Amino acid sequence: MIEGAAWRKWAFFYVPMALFLVFLLFPFYWMVITSVRPDSELYRPWNSINYNPFWTWKPTLDHITYLFEETLFASWLWNTTFIALASTAISLVCGVFAGYALSRLNFPFAGSLGTGIFITYLVPQTLLFIPLAEIIRNYRLGDTPWSLILTYPTFLIPFCTWLMMGYFKAVPRELEECARIDGASRWQAMLYIVIPVAIPGILSAGIFAFTLSWNEFIYALVFLSSPAQKTVPVGVTSELIRGDVFFWGPLMAGALLGSIPVAIAYSFFVEHYVAGLTGSVKG
Amino acid sequence: MAIAETRLYMPQAPRPRLRLLEDERWLALVLLVPTLVLLGMFIAYPFMRGILLSVTNARVGVPGDFVGFANFYKIFNDGIFRTSVYNTFVYTGVTTVFKLSLGLWLAMLLNRNFRGKAFIRAFILLPFIIPTVLSTFAWKWMFDPTFSVLNWMLYHLGLITSRINWLGDPDLAMISIIIVNIWRGVPFFAISLLAGLQTISPELNEAAAIDGAKPWQRFWHITWPLLLPVTLVVVLFSVIQTFADFQIVYVMTGGGPANATHLFATYAYQIGIGTGLLSEGAAIALAMFPVLFLVVIFQLLYIRRVEVR
Numbered sequence: 001m002i003e004g005a006a007w008r009k010w011a012f013f014y015v016p017m018a019l020f021l022v023f024l025l026f027p028f029y030w031m032v033i034t035s036v037r038p039d040s041e042l043y044r045p046w047n048s049i050n051y052n053p054f055w056t057w058k059p060t061l062d063h064i065t066y067l068f069e070e071t072l073f074a075s076w077l078w079n080t081t082f083i084a085l086a087s088t089a090i091s092l093v094c095g096v097f098a099g100y101a102l103s104r105l106n107f108p109f110a111g112s113l114g115t116g117i118f119i120t121y122l123v124p125q126t127l128l129f130i131p132l133a134e135i136i137r138n139y140r141l142g143d144t145p146w147s148l149i150l151t152y153p154t155f156l157i158p159f160c161t162w163l164m165m166g167y168f169k170a171v172p173r174e175l176e177e178c179a180r181i182d183g184a185s186r187w188q189a190m191l192y193i194v195i196p197v198a199i200p201g202i203l204s205a206g207i208f209a210f211t212l213s214w215n216e217f218i219y220a221l222v223f224l225s226s227p228a229q230k231t232v233p234v235g236v237t238s239e240l241i242r243g244d245v246f247f248w249g250p251l252m253a254g255a256l257l258g259s260i261p262v263a264i265a266y267s268f269f270v271e272h273y274v275a276g277l278t279g280s281v282k283g
Numbered sequence: 284m285a286i287a288e289t290r291l292y293m294p295q296a297p298r299p300r301l302r303l304l305e306d307e308r309w310l311a312l313v314l315l316v317p318t319l320v321l322l323g324m325f326i327a328y329p330f331m332r333g334i335l336l337s338v339t340n341a342r343v344g345v346p347g348d349f350v351g352f353a354n355f356y357k358i359f360n361d362g363i364f365r366t367s368v369y370n371t372f373v374y375t376g377v378t379t380v381f382k383l384s385l386g387l388w389l390a391m392l393l394n395r396n397f398r399g400k401a402f403i404r405a406f407i408l409l410p411f412i413i414p415t416v417l418s419t420f421a422w423k424w425m426f427d428p429t430f431s432v433l434n435w436m437l438y439h440l441g442l443i444t445s446r447i448n449w450l451g452d453p454d455l456a457m458i459s460i461i462i463v464n465i466w467r468g469v470p471f472f473a474i475s476l477l478a479g480l481q482t483i484s485p486e487l488n489e490a491a492a493i494d495g496a497k498p499w500q501r502f503w504h505i506t507w508p509l510l511l512p513v514t515l516v517v518v519l520f521s522v523i524q525t526f527a528d529f530q531i532v533y534v535m536t537g538g539g540p541a542n543a544t545h546l547f548a549t550y551a552y553q554i555g556i557g558t559g560l561l562s563e564g565a566a567i568a569l570a571m572f573p574v575l576f577l578v579v580i581f582q583l584l585y586i587r588r589v590e591v592r
Contacts, residue, residue, distance in 0.1 A: 122579050135329055
């Protein structure tokens, strides 16, 4: 692509790219190095002499053992996994069904229902968290995983529906008609013919929904109160800080360990994730 | 095997319930019910409850009485609320400009062919994948008043002589949260715009290059107009998310110092949940609605226009 001298390639490609990478990835490096660094090295003023903040020769696992022995980090990990998986499953079922209905069936108000679901996709969680907190309390769901498993689908379903509609539209009608001529009912044609063809779409929607519910914060912060019920983002925020004192070692170790499951899920399905991300935007 | 197939493809007189599902309208209804119930219970109903709540004086545990627009009157005369409105617009405006320009630049860099492209593309999305709260803590630690690694770097580069109190000064705190938001948003812009760039045929650029168009002209007259639809959708989507942002400010400053960096959402949280004035908090959150509504309408009209074409 690039014509001309080598310096141009450096000036217009390598250097900007390297700067972008440093900017985008340095916080993660900082997270990793902090979580294995002993406290004696962490709390040294920024202008002290002979201090190299970017490397440590005395790595330690103290912060990580502290997390698992002195805090409820293991329960938070389990809670987050369970909530993310359950809400993803609910959203996938709802999203696949709704996406199928809106893209392949003729019925009154199909268009306005599709628009309605698209609008809920754009409703941010912060608009509704106060009345929702009251409703959750009235339903006696407060401080249980179900308060999140039932509310997370509100921002996952619209996205799954929207994405699945795109995939279902691409399945040729003849495929379904053949099955129907052979005697399959509409329900069977959907379940055994159309949905299997759209499996890549379901994977994309699933991995995207999983990361979104793993990352959700404000609902979890407002609906859960007892330490044992919390998710990783809320637990790290509220339980690893005592008053004004930040325990940076355990905090960064918690941030790191809390990020690893999503990072692993993401690394297995990068292509599906990107397809979900760009599909969700283009619609 | 043969028996199973016969059973699948030659159903004898379907049961009445299934015969109902042969009607498209009934099938659609059945398929849509779970979605409609969940969205109705946890979006439409809370929305109406929110409106009702905002015209009462309810607190935690106290149902409250109808007070009309008293809550809205109160918040519009509240200095902190006005600051939050101002902050939210500045935050959204500044970050969107930077996210768009940096994201577009990064997308154009990634649109070339080079070794390790798939690898770099996967790594670049990390800020967007990792839970925002957790990565924001890494930034908070980098901005720490006493142990800031950024201060260390600036000092050793000879740019500063005394420490910068990043989160202690209202303006610097605002700049800090803006930096974190840009950091989080650039990958999303870059990857979405990259997908848009890849749909543009390289032949167009090559033809223009043969006709003597300079790189800048090629960008302005070919790439940018063709990328505009994707850009607009990405920008509107990001504007909604940024306008209603909560996590970054909550972790970085908690709205401080002295309530100088509140956004709509963090201030609504502080009033509604922190102090328990549910109705006033609901009113603050609902005050976001007109702007979000305009953006959504704009987006709907735009999408319809694209679909009609």
